[in-house]
Amino acid sequence: MDFRNAWHRATDEDVCCIACGETVARSDAREYDKYGDRWNRDGKSFEYLCKPCYREYCHFDRTGLEDRLESAGAGTVSRDAFLRRLRDLAEDTEQTHADGR
Numbered sequence: 001m002d003f004r005n006a007w008h009r010a011t012d013e014d015v016c017c018i019a020c021g022e023t024v025a026r027s028d029a030r031e032y033d034k035y036g037d038r039w040n041r042d043g044k045s046f047e048y049l050c051k052p053c054y055r056e057y058c059h060f061d062r063t064g065l066e067d068r069l070e071s072a073g074a075g076t077v078s079r080d081a082f083l084r085r086l087r088d089l090a091e092d093t094e095q096t097h098a099d100g101r
Contacts, residue, residue: 019053030054034066 014023018032029048049057072085 015048017050017053018047019049019057022050024048024050032057034062 012025012027015026015029016023017029026048029050031046032049033044033046068086068089072089073082077085
């Protein structure tokens with residue numbers, strides 16, 4: 001049995017890159033799992049990054065990232081408000097670490 005094919009879908013549907021918004025064939029994209037556990041596939045749906053965005057994607061630990069994005073208003077406020085809130089949250093986190101808390 002070819003196990004490589006067991007992981008691939010029979011169709012090559014188009015997907016949208018969450019970073020740049022380009023529509024690409026699924027075979028030209030990489031799966032992104034916001035919880036960082038792309039191997040646990042039961043009951044999941046994935047988002048995708050095109051290969052160029054994936055190469056530039058930061059592979060550091062994302063612990064707490066989704067909470068910070070939600071706290072900053074991702075998808076619910078204007079881009080400027082979101083970026084301002086995200087910056088403020090990052091500065092608060094840096095200050096907390098600098099204070100040794």
